[in-house]
Amino acid sequence: MIDFRLSDEHEALRKTVEEFAQEEVAPVIGDFYMREEFPYEIVAKMGRMGLFGLPFPEEYGGMGGDFLAVCVALEELARVDSSVAVTLEAGVSLGAMPIYRFGTEEQKQEWLPRLCSGAMLGGFGLTEPGGGTDAGATITTAREDGDDWVINGSKAFITNSGTDITGLVTATAVTGNSGGRKEISAIIVPSGTPGFTVQPKYSKVGWNASDTHGLSFDDCRVPRANLLGERGRGYAQFLSILDEGRIAIAALSVGLAQGCVDECLRYVREREAFGNQIGTYQAIQFKIADMEARAHTARLAYYAAAAKMMRAEPFKKEAAIAKLVASNAAMDNSREATQIFGGYGFMNEYPVARFYRDAKILEIGEGTSEVQRMLIARELGLV
Numbered sequence: 001m002i003d004f005r006l007s008d009e010h011e012a013l014r015k016t017v018e019e020f021a022q023e024e025v026a027p028v029i030g031d032f033y034m035r036e037e038f039p040y041e042i043v044a045k046m047g048r049m050g051l052f053g054l055p056f057p058e059e060y061g062g063m064g065g066d067f068l069a070v071c072v073a074l075e076e077l078a079r080v081d082s083s084v085a086v087t088l089e090a091g092v093s094l095g096a097m098p099i100y101r102f103g104t105e106e107q108k109q110e111w112l113p114r115l116c117s118g119a120m121l122g123g124f125g126l127t128e129p130g131g132g133t134d135a136g137a138t139i140t141t142a143r144e145d146g147d148d149w150v151i152n153g154s155k156a157f158i159t160n161s162g163t164d165i166t167g168l169v170t171a172t173a174v175t176g177n178s179g180g181r182k183e184i185s186a187i188i189v190p191s192g193t194p195g196f197t198v199q200p201k202y203s204k205v206g207w208n209a210s211d212t213h214g215l216s217f218d219d220c221r222v223p224r225a226n227l228l229g230e231r232g233r234g235y236a237q238f239l240s241i242l243d244e245g246r247i248a249i250a251a252l253s254v255g256l257a258q259g260c261v262d263e264c265l266r267y268v269r270e271r272e273a274f275g276n277q278i279g280t281y282q283a284i285q286f287k288i289a290d291m292e293a294r295a296h297t298a299r300l301a302y303y304a305a306a307a308k309m310m311r312a313e314p315f316k317k318e319a320a321i322a323k324l325v326a327s328n329a330a331m332d333n334s335r336e337a338t339q340i341f342g343g344y345g346f347m348n349e350y351p352v353a354r355f356y357r358d359a360k361i362l363e364i365g366e367g368t369s370e371v372q373r374m375l376i377a378r379e380l381g382l383v
């Protein structure tokens with residue numbers, strides 16, 4: 001039997017995060033966004049709530065929950081603000097998850113307790129200035145020298161890589177050649193390592209209260225023990241992390257799409273035109289009905305992908321579908337919401353303007369929409 005209800009635990013978490021987002025994030029986040037400032041206090045509160053440790057076992061400082069719990073939390077946060085949501089998404093699925101999935105016991109003991117508590121953030125360095133989609137074309141290198149790796153190269157657009165609480169970035173680098181193919185490995189680079197430079201933050205269209213930097217490595221030395229997982233498996237490891245991350249980004253996208261509905265439902269009951277609330281006009285009602293339908297169907301898509309993943313069944317196609325339709329829903333809903341708000345929708349002080357700016361990256365980050373279509377086509381046997 002198919003049961004689309006959240007469990008009691010997931011529902012309780014959803015409610016808690018909803019209250020936190022509405023009461024503690026919504027009133028202040030617009031100002032952080034306008035100042036392009038990272039909201040440390042909000043992130044610290046999310047840490048105290050255990051959100052950064054949701055899917056990790058208690059022995060590493062986690063909450064012992066599952067991946068759906070993270071998704072539910074992301075959806076509720078993104079209903080209010082995507083910068084805060086992506087800080088959590090990247091903290092969990094890009095910062096801590098690679099260490100949990102592929103790290104040695106020593107690496108897990110060293111890093112996970114702080115990452116799970118939210119006291120520390122980790123970055124995921126795959127994309128390079130020369131390309132993100134073709135991640136196998138990595139040109140950053142790491143050569144062995146005595147007991148060290150010596151890393152040279154650069155990374156672009158790395159989330160959570162330059163905050164005051166960033167403790168590490170896991171970077172992919174070419175560590176050799178095997179059978180004429182590049183051998184790509186993942187290496188943990190602690191913040192502050194000599195030769196590791198965090199570039200000034202980008203000026204972005206959206207996600208303005210989140211942290212994104214380019215990184216450069218100039219003869220940056222880290223111990224050989226910082227290799228994450230098997231040598232030569234870095235590319236495959238990162239691709240599997242991205243499969244999971246797509247479900248999380250889909251949940252975040254659904255949150256944004258639903259947040260557009262929330263804002264419009266309030267506004268159309270207040271705003272009047274031609275002597276009536278604009279919500280009485282069918283043209284407006286139909287827009288909101290379409291927005292709700294998009295958010296609803298995208299939510300079902302990410303629930304289905306998360307369910308397959310948690311049953312340990314292949315979920316690549318479902319994750320790609322969820323990300324594709326949910327990011328589409330976020331884009332469409334933010335465009336319609338801005339239209340419904342009229343001129344006020346173009347003013348930065350209104351959340352829908354923020355949603356409009358934040359929606360676009362959802363079609364780009366963690367695999368563009370073209371990549372999702374490629375993955376779906378490949379899963380259908382089209383090669």
Ligand SMILES: Cc1cc2nc3c(=O)[nH]c(=O)nc-3n(C[C@H](O)[C@H](O)[C@H](O)COP(=O)(O)OP(=O)(O)OC[C@H]3O[C@@H](n4cnc5c(N)ncnc54)[C@H](O)[C@@H]3O)c2cc1C
Pocket residue numbers: 090094123124125126127130131132133134156157158159160204207212361364365366367368369370371
């Ligand atoms: C705010 C932000 C945060 C990010 N955070 C991170 C992070 O934490 N870690 C990280 O590693 N990366 C991160 N990224 C990078 C992001 O994942 C990449 O931008 C994305 O994967 C696309 O790579 P690209 O920008 O190099 O575009 P390109 O790969 O240059 O692609 C350009 C265009 O060509 C299309 N394209 C490429 N190849 C094909 C093909 N074969 N067929 C059809 N179309 C194709 C793409 O879909 C895209 O439309 C972030 C990006 C942003 C903007």
